[in-house]
Amino acid sequence: MSSLPNQRGRSDSGYDLSLSDTTEKILKVIESYGMHEKSHSAPGQTGWLGRATFGPIIEKHVLEGKLIPMVLPSFPWKSINRIDKVLGTEPDLGEELALARVNDLCRSVQRVYEPGAMVVIATDGLCYNDILGIPDEDAWTYGSAVRALAEERGYSCIRFVRLMNLLGIHNESRISKQKYLSLCGMARRELALRYGDPSFDADAFLKTDEDYMRTYLGYSKFLTKDLAYSSVMTYLASRKKYKAKVKAIGKEMIAGGVAYAKLIREVYPDYVPVDRLEDLVGIPDEEYYDYGVELRALAARKDFNFIRFLRLSDLLPCGDSIELSKEAYLGSVPGLREQLETDFLDKNFDVEQEIRSNPDTKITYEGYVKLADEDLRWSSTLDKEVLSTPPLYDEAAKEVAKGMIKRLIAYENLIRQKFATAIRLSIHPSTGKSKISVPLLPHDTKSRGTPWHSSIVVLANGEIRPGHSKEYREKYELIQKHGKPYYFREKNQIFELEVPIEIDYEYEGLILKKTTSEPLILNKRDEEKLAELILRFRSVRALGFDVSEINFT
Incomplete structure (x- = not known):
């Protein structure tokens, strides 16, 4: 049949x-x-817990012959830790691979269901960057670049939405930097007012939500390292206070995330959720803006037609049709965050209870703690005593993670409101029951690395690995693209060709590009190297010459 x-x-x-x-x-x-973890609350259950959750949603769309809508909060900005972790403030090979993977998910759905799928990327940097000390302008730059990248690649199945869009503050898909910056504060205020909860207890919440606890622990881990470079940590007098601040920020991010999720559900009631957080760690809003601009540009250059970007300002209902400039974006960030928590976070929200009671929250919290532990030391405002006192630093990372959980809850409430019938995707570890955890980087089945918290290395055996730049800087060669650091590559003679061929890497595999108009004459050494590259990499695409002409004997 x-x-x-x-x-x-x-x-x-x-x-x-x-x-x-x-x-x-x-x-x-x-x-x-997806990649999911076993639920502590249902240890005997086998199989994917989300099947019962998402099956009816997908079935409804199939019955109507419509595409399968999915929503993925992600692509906030680059980590503030540019010393040890990332190559800079703009998208690089990591973002390119992540967008290609999202696009590939849509194409895979289309192979079995002709209408296909669409992923709305709800860029969530404004939810947390003020907490982390990241300038709104950084969020603008990064977000715009990611959108441009998706557009360049023709990823028509990807759509972007900002916090301003979700809240209704700005109703156009494009926004000028000035307008964007002017709306950042408003968007945060609206998120807090509509979806936040002034009495939210992060500790209580984390105890009841397994997935959010995992997110919180992740926050705490990266915050411990990143906040050392953030301005939000400058005046902490001791290591103990630093660790407490890390935990507080993590919980604040959880609360923001809960509010944002509520907003997402409201805006996209028919979408399947796929998951992702950050101002809490001291990353300037300006850096987030720049990161977003570059990420959009990257997606555009790569023709990622299945990806669409939305900012927080796109989600919050208070906007106009004027394109948002960077200055406007930065000016609106505080208000957007406040609005997110006010409108989408329950007034009685207890972050501690949420972490305790929600398995997914606990997973997310644990991830936040881990990231906070890694990143907080790079905060420009970190007190030297806190930085030098491990117990204080650890406590600060956990507190930051809780702050992130609080913001996350608000953001997720917003997402649920806006995308109520969408399939919810997530970059955070989870049990898979309420959201589908999707690693964005191909081949990464263990570290769950994200492009905004890592650097990419391409190995001579055909593997790619996410990691921290400090681990790669001495051992591997730094490859630049458009005059900017893009990824690391193993130092191996297989990449050292004598003929004018440029070697690059993309989601599908290796690219060999002829860089001369003259006929390409390969000597025996280059023929052997090219043959070896073709054998090692899963896919090799030749531009300007025919690989089949190579003599492999």
């Missing part, structure tokens, strides 16, 4: 067999991109 939705058959019980088959195929595709 055909699995097409317009050629349905029914069993004796009246159940739509063909639709069920189509839904099952789509579920298998989406599940294949």
Whole structure:
């Protein structure tokens, strides 16, 4: 029997067999991109917990013959830790690979279901960058670059939305930097007012939500390292206070995330959720703006047509049709964050209880703690005594992580409101019951690295690995693109060709580009190296010459 939705058959019980088959195929595709952890609250359960959650949502879309909508809060800005972790403030090979993976998810769905899928990337940097000390302008630059990258690549299945869009503060997909900066503060205020909860107890919340606890622990880990470079840590007098600040910021991020998730659900009620946080760690809003601009530019250059970007300002309902400039963006950031928490965070929200009671929150919290531990030391405002006192530093990382959880809850509430029927994707570890955790970097099945918290190295054996720049700087060669650091590559003679061929890397594999108009004459050494590259890498694309002409004997 055909699995097409317009050629349905029914069993004796009246159940739509063909639709069920189509839904099952789509579920298998989406599940294949996910990576989930066992739930502590359901230790005996096997299989993907999200199947029962997302099956009915997908089935509804298939029955109507519509594309499968998914929403992914992610791509906030580059880590403030540019000494040990990332190559700079702008997107690089990591973002390129991540966008390509999102686009590949959509293409894979389309192979089994003709209408295909669409992923809305809800860029969430404004939810947390003020907490982390990251300038709004950085968020603008990064976000714009990511959008441009997706547009360049023709990723038509990717759509972007900003916090301003979600809140209704700005209703156009494009925004000038001046307008964007002017709305950042308003967007944060609106998020807090509409979706936040002044009485939110992060500790209580984390105890009840397993996934958020994982997110919080992740926050705490990266914050411990990143906040050392953040201005938010300058006046802490001791290591103990530093660690307490890290935890507080992590909990604040969780609260913001909860509010944002509520907003997302409201704006996109029919979307499947896929997951992602950050101002809490001291990253300037300006850096987030620049990162977003570059990320969008990267997606545009790569023709990632299935990806669309939305800022927080796109989600919050208070906007106009004027393109948002960088200055406007930076000016609006504080208000957007406040609005996010006010409107989308329950007034009685207890972050501690949320971490305790929600398995997914606990997972996220643990991730935040880890990241905070790594990143907080790079905060420009970090007190030297806190930096030099491990117990204080650890406590600060945990507190930052809790702050991130609080913001996360608000943001997720916003997401749920805006994308209520969408499939929810996530970059955070989870049990997979309420959101689908999707590693953005290909081949990364263990570290769960994200491009905004890592650097990429391409090895001579064909592997790619995310990691920290300090681990790669001495051992590997730094490759530049458009005059900017882009990724690391293993120092190996296989990459050292005598002929004018430029070697690059993309999601599908290796690119060999002829850089001369003259006929390409390969000597035996280059033929052997090219043959070896073709054998080692899963895909090799030649530009300007025919690989089949190479003599492999």
